[in-house]
Amino acid sequence: MMKARGIKKAGVAGMVALIYSAAVQAHDPVFGLGPHTLFKNATEVHLGFDPSRAGRNQQTRSTLEFAYGLTANWTARVELPYESREKGPDGIGDVGIATKYRFWRRDALGVQESSTAFLRVKPDTASSGRGTGSTDSILGLAYGYESRKWYRWAAARYRFNGETGEGLERGDKLLLDLVGGIRFKQTAYLEPDWVWMLELNGEMTGRSKLKGVRVEDSGGSEWFVSPGLMWTLRNFAIKTGVQLPLASDLNGNQEATDYRARLEFEWHR
Amino acid sequence: MKHPFLIIAAALLWSTMAAAQGVRYELRVDGLACPFCAYGIEKKFKKTKGVEAVDIDLERGLVVVSAGEGVQLTREQVERIVKDAGFTLRSMTEKTLP
Numbered sequence: 001m002m003k004a005r006g007i008k009k010a011g012v013a014g015m016v017a018l019i020y021s022a023a024v025q026a027h028d029p030v031f032g033l034g035p036h037t038l039f040k041n042a043t044e045v046h047l048g049f050d051p052s053r054a055g056r057n058q059q060t061r062s063t064l065e066f067a068y069g070l071t072a073n074w075t076a077r078v079e080l081p082y083e084s085r086e087k088g089p090d091g092i093g094d095v096g097i098a099t100k101y102r103f104w105r106r107d108a109l110g111v112q113e114s115s116t117a118f119l120r121v122k123p124d125t126a127s128s129g130r131g132t133g134s135t136d137s138i139l140g141l142a143y144g145y146e147s148r149k150w151y152r153w154a155a156a157r158y159r160f161n162g163e164t165g166e167g168l169e170r171g172d173k174l175l176l177d178l179v180g181g182i183r184f185k186q187t188a189y190l191e192p193d194w195v196w197m198l199e200l201n202g203e204m205t206g207r208s209k210l211k212g213v214r215v216e217d218s219g220g221s222e223w224f225v226s227p228g229l230m231w232t233l234r235n236f237a238i239k240t241g242v243q244l245p246l247a248s249d250l251n252g253n254q255e256a257t258d259y260r261a262r263l264e265f266e267w268h269r
Numbered sequence: 270m271k272h273p274f275l276i277i278a279a280a281l282l283w284s285t286m287a288a289a290q291g292v293r294y295e296l297r298v299d300g301l302a303c304p305f306c307a308y309g310i311e312k313k314f315k316k317t318k319g320v321e322a323v324d325i326d327l328e329r330g331l332v333v334v335s336a337g338e339g340v341q342l343t344r345e346q347v348e349r350i351v352k353d354a355g356f357t358l359r360s361m362t363e364k365t366l367p
Contacts, residue, residue: 039309
């Protein structure tokens with residue numbers, strides 16, 4: 001029973017850590033992956049708050065991120081999370097390092113279309129009881145179309161989960177995102193700018209294994225509809241959104257996600 | 270003897286006035302969809318020596334760079350700045366300010 005609870009906790013923590021590791025940037029979707037990279041030599045500071053609830057498991061993850069534009073197409077990022085859980089110890093979570101490389105771009109008058117490859121590695125750096133307890137990595141591809149009025153994005157990410165010290169192998173995960181956005185009013189350069197978004201986020205998780213034995217209460221799929229908003233003023237951005245469950249097909253006895261929310265502040269120079 | 274001095278003085282005055290004239294560069298830039306991203310252009314140009322002001326018109330894809338006296342931006346230099354900011358330079362015109 002204790003073991004099963006531990007597995008569930010690890011599963012929820014892993015799920016939350018995964019979702020809040022998208023290395024998001026302004027004018028990228030709130031929850032999905034977008035293709036944006038920073039301009040060359042740009043530095044970015046990013047502060048995010050991510051409350052979520054799945055049944056009796058409630059947690060808030062706060063993340064401080066620093067990013068640097070190595071070139072106009074290549075960005076590197078470090079993520080420092082702090083986890084606060086209703087049940088369990090609060091403290092610093094697993095540190096993440098991520099990079100994005102924009103390998104294709106098409107520019108036209110008031111339009112930018114691009115595609116990006118994404119890699120994130122999250123070593124097991126947190127103390128016991130926090131983080132996922134394993135070294136995990138995510139590979140992703142994102143496409144984005146951005147114009148003065150319309151936005152659209154599509155992305156796929158695959159997460160390779162490592163094994164914890166207790167012999168738990170959490171199932172790998174596939175994430176899919178489809179996002180549309182609109183700027184109702186085309187504001188001038190120095191005016192506050194609003195973009196409204198609607199995301200469809202899907203998560204498909206494989207079954208976990210404990211010391212080689214399949215865990216019945218693990219894996220499955222969840223789909224979310226996620227309204228979001230980004231507000232920017234020159235080089236400062238605020239983004240917010242909420243993920244609401246649309247459909248869920250989880251194996252065995254698992255707590256489905258009730259909601260996930262996100263609030264982010266971003267500043268680059 | 271007075272005439273050569275007058276000519277030299279007039280030439281000096283003219284050259285001083287000419288040097289005091291600023292230059293305005295009008296750049297057609299593709300890819301300018303959002304103001305947050307366009308900030309990179311402003312930042313990059315403002316770090317360039319002699320650049321005094323940068324105005325961006327997103328609807329027209331126009332970036333106007335005002336440079337001070339004696340400052341000359343080459344096409345290669347401007348192209349590099351726009352590229353490093355993550356956009357594409359389409360055209361560039363130069364106007365000497367009166």
